[in-house]
Amino acid sequence: MSDLVKNIFRLAIFVVVQVYVLDKLPPLHRFVIPVLYYLFILWLPFTLNRFTLLLIGFVTGLMLDYFKQTPGLHAAACVLIAYIRPFIISILIPKDTAEFNYREPSPAAMGLAPYFIYVFILTVLHHTYLTLLEWLQFGTFLDFLIKVISTTGISLLLIFTVELLFPRKMKFRTNTA
Amino acid sequence: MAFVLLQVFSLYMLFKFNKLHHAAFSGIANEFTGSMNTQVDKLDDYFHQGEENRRLHRMNDSLLNLLKTNYSVPDTGQRLVVDSAMIDSIQQFRKYIWRDAKVVYNTVNSEKNYMQLNRGAKYGIKDNMAVLNSDGAVVGQVVNVSTNFSEVMSLLHVQSSVSAALKKTGDAGKLEWDGKDSRFVILKGVSKSVEVKVGDTVVTSRYSYNFPPEKLIGRVAQISSDPATGFYLLKIKTAVNFATIQQVFVVENLQRDEQLQLEKDTEKKVEQQKKGK
Numbered sequence: 001m002s003d004l005v006k007n008i009f010r011l012a013i014f015v016v017v018q019v020y021v022l023d024k025l026p027p028l029h030r031f032v033i034p035v036l037y038y039l040f041i042l043w044l045p046f047t048l049n050r051f052t053l054l055l056i057g058f059v060t061g062l063m064l065d066y067f068k069q070t071p072g073l074h075a076a077a078c079v080l081i082a083y084i085r086p087f088i089i090s091i092l093i094p095k096d097t098a099e100f101n102y103r104e105p106s107p108a109a110m111g112l113a114p115y116f117i118y119v120f121i122l123t124v125l126h127h128t129y130l131t132l133l134e135w136l137q138f139g140t141f142l143d144f145l146i147k148v149i150s151t152t153g154i155s156l157l158l159i160f161t162v163e164l165l166f167p168r169k170m171k172f173r174t175n176t177a
Numbered sequence: 178m179a180f181v182l183l184q185v186f187s188l189y190m191l192f193k194f195n196k197l198h199h200a201a202f203s204g205i206a207n208e209f210t211g212s213m214n215t216q217v218d219k220l221d222d223y224f225h226q227g228e229e230n231r232r233l234h235r236m237n238d239s240l241l242n243l244l245k246t247n248y249s250v251p252d253t254g255q256r257l258v259v260d261s262a263m264i265d266s267i268q269q270f271r272k273y274i275w276r277d278a279k280v281v282y283n284t285v286n287s288e289k290n291y292m293q294l295n296r297g298a299k300y301g302i303k304d305n306m307a308v309l310n311s312d313g314a315v316v317g318q319v320v321n322v323s324t325n326f327s328e329v330m331s332l333l334h335v336q337s338s339v340s341a342a343l344k345k346t347g348d349a350g351k352l353e354w355d356g357k358d359s360r361f362v363i364l365k366g367v368s369k370s371v372e373v374k375v376g377d378t379v380v381t382s383r384y385s386y387n388f389p390p391e392k393l394i395g396r397v398a399q400i401s402s403d404p405a406t407g408f409y410l411l412k413i414k415t416a417v418n419f420a421t422i423q424q425v426f427v428v429e430n431l432q433r434d435e436q437l438q439l440e441k442d443t444e445k446k447v448e449q450q451k452k453g454k
Contacts, residue, residue: 020217026420027286030357051179058183066206067213068284069291069328072191076184083180133188137195138288138335138356
């Protein structure tokens with residue numbers, strides 16, 4: 001499967017799971033809201049240029065927004081993480097191996113520790129920005145802090161689970177292939 | 178540069194929507210999400226059929242009990258009356274019209290919960306219509322309509338505000354949600370001189386343009402007082418279980434436009450009189 005087709009399927013699955021499963025779960029607590037869809041953006045191939053990344057981020061966010069009736073909210077957060085993503089990757093991966101052996105970020109491609117640092121930073125950024133935008137309209141500062149921490153926690157747990165359940169088979173890219 | 182542009186665009190959309198509840202391209206987007214939601218909802222229905230059936234049976238029971246055949250008229254009460262009036266003086270006109278609808282998407286775990294219904298402008302749904310559940314208890318009001326679907330702001334929305342009253346005394350207040358527990362809403366603005374007990378019924382007030390009067394909202398679960406205003410702060414257990422809501426009615430007030438127009442005209446008139454003095 002080509003990268004394009006694969007990612008289109010992925011986007012559809014992530015949005016459907018987010019909208020019809022995670023958002024419909026009986027809430028554990030009002031602060032603990034499972035959010036997973038942005039993993040799609042973290043899994044995009046390395047080779048995409050910055051502008052394409054931003055555009056994909058925007059469209060992903062907007063799709064979710066139209067389902068959840070919050071136009072612009074998730075789009076803003078997704079654009080932010082799509083923008084920050086290349087910087088984090090270039091910091092975490094040594095410069096001399098600029099030509100990556102793998103197509104997209106994964107524990108195998110980046111190493112377990114760097115990969116989870118990458119996930120952690122973008123998760124925190126995404127949730128902070130999302131909650132900040134919500135908090136500007138409603139709520140107290142303490143609510144804001146607790147909500148960021150708890151949603152980050154549950155999201156990281158979900159991402160861990162997804163990585164364990166669906167290990168992406170990644171071909172080692174060589175010149176001969 | 179593209180980053181800043183997209184950010185500004187999304188934030189513009191967000192803040193515009195929060196004011197007007199009308200998103201860019203919401204017509205097309207609503208049609209798309211609506212058709213998806215309908216399919217998922219069809220599947221979801223199978224899991225609630227038993228409960229829904231029992232509820233329907235209860236409702237039928239209450240209606241059958243109202244049938245005329247259940248009451249017999251004493252013979253002595255019958256007499257022939259010739260009506261001399263040319264115009265039927267007890268002629269009735271319709272003020273509210275009820276339309277059925279089905280909830281196709283619904284959440285309770287956000288601070289701004291919306292529902293999507295499978296009826297839209299084609300079916301006569303307009304903004305600001307009241308939405309009641311199939312037992313006649315208040316669910317929310319319509320905020321946005323596309324051709325085949327409509328979006329409802331449920332009571333569980335931090336911007337929702339509904340005029341409500343205590344059934345016993347008729348004292349009106351404002352019903353809002355604090356975004357915390359999806360089983361409870363807050364009634365504000367009831368004066369402390371009113372005697373309130375836990376378990377008192379709260380209904381829609383007579384002063385609302387959108388909601389038909391005396392429709393059940395819930396029961397008082399906790400009584401406290403608002404230190405800032407000196408009014409009661411009543412925690413209301415909602416009659417509707419928002420997590421399992423399925424069938425609803427959309428209620429249109431046929432005189433709403435006239436009432437609003439009158440209010441506007443009155444304001445203008447008073448304003449002019451002030452200037453004239």
